[in-house]
Amino acid sequence: MNPNFKRTGVWIPVIVAATFCIGLFIGARFFGHKSPSGAIYNKIDAIMDLITEEYVDEVDTDSLLEVSIPDILAKLDPHSSYISAQDIQGANDELDGSFSGIGISFNMLTDTITVLEVISGGPSEKVGIMPGDRIIAINDSTVAGQRWSTERVMRTLRGPRDSKVKLGVSRATAPELLTFEVKRGDIPVTSIDAAYMVDENTGYIKVNKFGRSTHAEFLTSLVKLRDSGAEKFIIDLRGNGGGFMEMAILMANEFLPAGSPIVSTHGRIPSSESITMADGTGAFQQSEVIVLMDEYSASASEILAGAIQDNDRGLIIGRRSFGKGLVQRQIELPDSSALRLTTARYHTPSGRCIQKTYTRGNLDSYSLEIIDRYNHGEGFNADSVRLDTTQTFHTLHGRMVYGGGGIMPDVYVPNDTAGISSYYINVLNAGLLQKFAFKFADSRRSYLKQAKDVTSLMKLLPNDDVLIQDFATFAHQTGGIPPRWYYINISRDLIVNQLKALIARDALGVSGYYEVINQTDPSYQRAIKELKTGNAEFPVSVGISKH
Numbered sequence: 001m002n003p004n005f006k007r008t009g010v011w012i013p014v015i016v017a018a019t020f021c022i023g024l025f026i027g028a029r030f031f032g033h034k035s036p037s038g039a040i041y042n043k044i045d046a047i048m049d050l051i052t053e054e055y056v057d058e059v060d061t062d063s064l065l066e067v068s069i070p071d072i073l074a075k076l077d078p079h080s081s082y083i084s085a086q087d088i089q090g091a092n093d094e095l096d097g098s099f100s101g102i103g104i105s106f107n108m109l110t111d112t113i114t115v116l117e118v119i120s121g122g123p124s125e126k127v128g129i130m131p132g133d134r135i136i137a138i139n140d141s142t143v144a145g146q147r148w149s150t151e152r153v154m155r156t157l158r159g160p161r162d163s164k165v166k167l168g169v170s171r172a173t174a175p176e177l178l179t180f181e182v183k184r185g186d187i188p189v190t191s192i193d194a195a196y197m198v199d200e201n202t203g204y205i206k207v208n209k210f211g212r213s214t215h216a217e218f219l220t221s222l223v224k225l226r227d228s229g230a231e232k233f234i235i236d237l238r239g240n241g242g243g244f245m246e247m248a249i250l251m252a253n254e255f256l257p258a259g260s261p262i263v264s265t266h267g268r269i270p271s272s273e274s275i276t277m278a279d280g281t282g283a284f285q286q287s288e289v290i291v292l293m294d295e296y297s298a299s300a301s302e303i304l305a306g307a308i309q310d311n312d313r314g315l316i317i318g319r320r321s322f323g324k325g326l327v328q329r330q331i332e333l334p335d336s337s338a339l340r341l342t343t344a345r346y347h348t349p350s351g352r353c354i355q356k357t358y359t360r361g362n363l364d365s366y367s368l369e370i371i372d373r374y375n376h377g378e379g380f381n382a383d384s385v386r387l388d389t390t391q392t393f394h395t396l397h398g399r400m401v402y403g404g405g406g407i408m409p410d411v412y413v414p415n416d417t418a419g420i421s422s423y424y425i426n427v428l429n430a431g432l433l434q435k436f437a438f439k440f441a442d443s444r445r446s447y448l449k450q451a452k453d454v455t456s457l458m459k460l461l462p463n464d465d466v467l468i469q470d471f472a473t474f475a476h477q478t479g480g481i482p483p484r485w486y487y488i489n490i491s492r493d494l495i496v497n498q499l500k501a502l503i504a505r506d507a508l509g510v511s512g513y514y515e516v517i518n519q520t521d522p523s524y525q526r527a528i529k530e531l532k533t534g535n536a537e538f539p540v541s542v543g544i545s546k547h
Contacts, residue, residue, distance in 0.1 A: 075361045077342050079326045085336040100161040101187045104129065106153070107438065112136070112144045113153055114438070116506060123185045129169065132442050136177060137168030144170075159184050188213070194236075194511035195221035202531060203230030204524075206514050210243030210300035215250040222254065222284060232288040232536070234527045235304075236514075242299025242324065245346075252307040254282040255289055255314070260349070260396075262307045265327050267344030272327070274344075288536040289314030290527040293409060295370050295379065298322035299346075305407045306348030312397045315536045316409040318523050319379060322370070323405030325354025348407075350393035356405025382412045399539065410539060411530065413523045419494030423487035430479045433495070436471050437502030448507045454515045457504055464496045471499060493520070 048061045069082045103122025104115050113135035118125045136144045138156055148156075157165065162183055169178040191214035194206040203225030207218065222233065242248075245263070252262045258280025265274045291305045293316055302321050308314045325346040331339045346354045358366045377384030388404030395401055402408050427433060441448060451457035461467065472483040488495070497520050504512030518524040530536055 073339070073341075074363055077326060077360065078358050078363055078366045079324065079328060079340070080342045081328075081340045083338045083340065088336060088338055099158055099187055099189065100163075100184045101154075101158040102129075102165065102167075102182045102184055103187050104157075106135070107434070108148070108150055108153070111147060113148075114442075116438075119187060122187060123182045124180075127180045127182050129167070129180055129182070130171070132172065132445055133178075134170040135167050136170050137166075139166050140168075142168075161186060190217060192217045192221050194514035195225060196511060196515055197225060197228050197230060198234065198528060200229055202232045202234065202528065203228070204234045204236065204514075204518070206236040206511075207240055207301075209240060210245075210247040212244060212247070214243070214247040218251050219254065219283075226284075226287075230287075232290075232531045233284070234290050234292065234524070234531070236292045236524075237297045237301040237305065238292050238294040238318065238523070239296045240298070240301045241296065241322075242301055245300055245303060245327070248300035248303040248307075249276050252304050253278045254284045255287065255308065256282060256311055257285055260307075260311050262349065263303045264347045264349075265344040266347060267327070269343075272344035288531060288534075290530060290536050291316050292523050292527060293318040293321045293407060294523075295319055295322060295373060297407075298324035302354045302407050303346060303348075306352065306354065309401065309407065309410065309539075310349035310352075310393075310395045312395050312399065312539050315411060315527075315530055315539055316407060317411045317527050317530065318409050318413055319415075320373075320385065320408050321406040323354060323356030325356075325405075348393075350395055350401055352391070352393050352401065352403040354406065379415045380417065381414060385412060395539075397539075411526060413526050416522050419491045421487040421490040423481070423484055424491035424494060426481050427475050427479065427495070430475075430481065432471075432475045432479045432481070433498055434502055435478065436474045437499055438506055439474075440470075440499075441503050441506035445507075448503075451507060454504055454508065454512050457507055457512070458500065458516075461500060461503065464492075467499060468492055468496055471495065 044065075048065070051059055051064070052061055066084060073080045073082055101123075103119035103124045105119075106113050106115050108114075115124075115129060115131055115133045115135065118129055118131055134144065136142065143153070143156075159165065162185070164181055164183050167180045167182060169180060171178055189211060191207055191209050191211050192205060193208050194204065196204055198204050203222070205218065205221050205225070207214065222230075225233070249262050256262065256278035258278055260278040262276045262278060264276070265272060267273065289308055291308055291314060293301065293305055297305070297318075298321060302323075302325065305316050305321065309316050326342045327344040327346060328340040329343045331341060333339065348354065356369065373379060376386070378386065385408075386404075387402050387408065389402070391403030393401050393403060448457065448460060451460055462470070468488065472485075472488055475481045476483055497517065501513045501516035504516045
């Protein structure tokens with residue numbers, strides 16, 4: 001007998017067992033399954049380790065992951081997303097209601113940072129920066145003529161609170177470059193673009209997003225308008241892509257009696273199930289309401305509109321909304337990046353699912369769905385509106401409403417194509433309307449300061465014939481677009497109204513823009529008509545009213 005046999009015999013089972021355990025560990029790590037005990041083995045980590053250890057070239061695996069994760073999430077649904085640690089603050093700023101910056105709004109129409117507005121009481125006003133100033137340099141680096149993107153300018157001007165930034169400023173009245181050192185501070189991000197009286201008893205509010213401060217801003221605007229005599233309200237959500245669901249719920253609560261359903265969420269796991277009711281504390285439960293929507297109104301906008309419509313509290317006017325009804329939960333990862341993961345779907349009080357259909361992994365068809373609507377004619381003709389008659393629901397008082405994605409309006413208003421010509425499209429695409437309006441306002445700032453409101457501003461502007469002639473000359477000299485008067489006359493009223501609105505924005509702020517542009521806006525004008533007839537107080541239409 002081999003003297004080593006017993007020794008060998010003892011160790012063979014141990015070696016086999018060890019090899020078996022190592023194999024289990026490697027197999028589980030590489031193939032990413034759950035063990036019987038429930039531990040999750042990470043295939044991605046295993047692949048990254050292999051690349052790091054054995055790939056032919058040296059690779060930054062962190063960068064590889066950064067570009068791979070969005071591709072993985074794109075296979076789930078159109079709205080689950082990944083936000084890198086670098087971008088997370090900027091992604092949250094717009095909804096959180098404030099950020100640290102220097103307190104200006106600007107444009108880049110001439111490849112130079114031109115100050116449009118200086119926020120009252122903000123850091124820039126405190127050091128003497130004025131509307132019309134051109135920012136030529138930031139921290140001794142020339143930015144004028146360098147083709148910086150708007151996003152890059154924003155990132156550069158924003159920064160930690162109390163940090164400083166040095167600006168080189170060109171001003172028309174100063175022969176030399178001016179230097180300002182600005183200490184960054186908290187800058188509010190407002191959600192309300194405009195709030196004004198339409199007539200003696202009607203108020204208008206334009207809401208651009210649903211951020212953390214939106215309900216407070218909205219309620220403040222409602223109260224101010226009510227104090228000015230408003231008993232009826234037009235809430236403009238056109239182009240509003242949404243934001244925090246909670247803000248939409250609080251805003252709907254202002255108009256609904258106690259116990260009225262506002263929204264429900266339904267998902268795969270029990271924690272995603274919820275239903276929210278009005279608590280009866282709303283201060284505007286007796287006010288007539290109309291909500292304006294279009295194909296770019298989404299998410300929280302659709303929650304608010306759906307609650308108003310399904311509870312028969314008002315009319316929805318415009319066009320079918322986007323159809324974004326997926327609930328995202330933001331989950332922060334250890335490196336401060338985050339996932340926005342879809343966990344449920346929104347449903348209106350009548351039971352309609354807001355989310356339009358989509359195919360997993362096919363984001364192109366989803367993003368092009370709006371274009372498909374236009375190609376089908378839905379944006380221009382009520383008869384082309386696709387109603388999903390297989391999904392019918394009923395409002396509180398029995399009106400029929402339709403599912404299939406988005407909120408279908410009670411009163412359809414097509415896109416306004418009046419005045420569209422090849423000349424108008426050319427000057428619009430070249431940005432010449434904005435450039436002319438800014439140049440006009442910028443060269444007359446001291447004169448236009450006499451205007452305290454839109455009415456007084458309009459009296460300071462040249463008559464329409466002079467304005468269109470000056471613009472045609474400007475478009476020819478600046479943009480190389482010849483004045484073809486046959487087409488200019490087709491677009492005359494459209495161009496003049498937009499120029500006046502843009503001048504009002506530069507002279508009075510964004511609210512002035514909406515006061516002017518709404519004067520010829522079909523959806524806005526239809527809302528006024530419906531309020532005068534009392535239809536918003538007692539909605540009686542069935543399905544979609546095609547006007």
